[in-house]
Amino acid sequence: MLYSLPCLKQFINTVSGSHMRISSGLRSCTNVVQIAPPFMLDGRSVTLIDTPGFDDTTKSDTEILRMIALFLTETYQHGKKLAGVIYIHRISDFRMGGISTRNFRMFRELCGDSTLKNVVILTNMWGQVGDEVGEARERELASDDLFFKPVLEKGAQMLRHDHTLESAQAIIKRLLDNNPLVLQIQREIVDEKKDILQTAAGTELNKELLAEMERHRKDMIDLQDEWQAAMNAKDEETRREIEAEAKKLQKEMSRIEAESKNLANNFQKEKADLEQRLKDMDTEAKREQQRLQEQYLNQVEELENQRRADADQSRERQEEYSRQIAQLQRQRSGGGGFFASLGRAIDSLFGLR
Incomplete structure (x- = not known):
């Protein structure tokens, strides 16, 4: 990795x-x-x-x-x-x-x-x-x-x-x-059957989110003091600037709170969805594998029949039949394997394909 x-x-x-x-x-x-x-x-x-x-x-x-x-x-x-x-x-x-x-x-x-x-x-x-x-x-x-x-x-x-x-x-x-x-x-x-929030990485990330939230809370208290001072001074321009800044800060605090909740709430659902997608892909892959196997056997049989029928043809012609059969075998052995399937499943899960 x-x-x-x-x-x-x-x-x-x-x-x-x-x-x-x-x-x-x-x-x-x-x-x-x-x-x-x-x-x-x-x-x-x-x-x-x-x-x-x-x-x-x-x-x-x-x-x-x-x-x-x-x-x-x-x-x-x-x-x-x-x-x-x-x-x-x-x-x-x-x-x-x-x-x-x-x-x-x-x-x-x-x-x-x-x-x-x-x-x-x-x-x-x-x-x-x-x-x-x-x-x-x-x-x-x-x-x-x-x-x-x-x-x-x-x-x-x-x-x-x-x-x-x-x-x-x-x-x-x-x-x-x-x-x-x-x-x-x-x-x-x-x-260990831990939830993602209980893992070391999840704990570290959530700790940072909580620390960031605490910093924003302190900033919000400071803004409230500044807003009160502007009101007392009847400074409308400063008051509007502080209110705009407070709205942005509140929006950021809401985002952080949502992130912290979503970390735990979405993981198990996404994990179940991913496992189902992999099962579906595996079922589809087996169907496709069966279809390709039948196609492959038919093609090889056809080439073998042609080679037997052309037994008196030149050595170059016989070698060409062997080359085509070997190429079919290489094509059958190709494929992305499990990692590629898992990657495609994750992409589809996050709406990337």
Whole structure:
């Protein structure tokens, strides 16, 4: 799994040969869970999964958490574990600000300390800074308790990516031989039967929502004092400005309250809906598989009959029949598999397809 802080599609496109859309603007380029087509590396089939981060510009943090949790829990329930998790950090960032720190904190709560040995912190954008500056920032990230030091001490790796195919492949190879592990949020929801609000990630997010609500309440009290002062001074312009600001603040408080409630209320319903969609897709896939099997057998039989009928034809003609049969066999073995089906189900659940 690749957890996007900045957009990670370029890394996926480079190493897998896929063509995920890359955003060049300020809007987030990963606001859904996306699965790249499987590719072969060192004789192993590799599937990369791109997930949104909690800095998304189009979806709320609660939507992002529900989306990631849905994907991870369904993956685990179907016997699929992740061999590695990659977290991206731009070395070009002047500092690791509040959003980045918060994003990484949520990432840790999703993974849990027991899986950090399978985590790679990947630094990119090295071409945008000088060597001395980049290396100084790298040392600070690795040695500061507020940044990556705690996870590196628990087994995580910090690697550089220079945007080449060789670099991307070397990073993936570091993860190929890992023993796939259960992430903390998977264990909490599936094994421990916790509600999403009771998970470490849910608790962390709800704590932040409550803290934000408390700050807004204090701001509202200050606005009320300012409004009373404007009324006493008969300052109509200031009064109107304060009332407009109070309306915006109240709207934001209502949004936060709704987010906190929706985190718990919507998750179980969406999980049930996702499971039903997967069942429906599986039923449809079996019907389609049966149809394709019959079509495949008919085509192979027809080619075999033609080959037997043309037994006296040239060797080149016989080889052409064999080539066509081999091509049919390759087409039969293709397909996106479970990850692709789960990705399509989540997309349809969130109204994305």
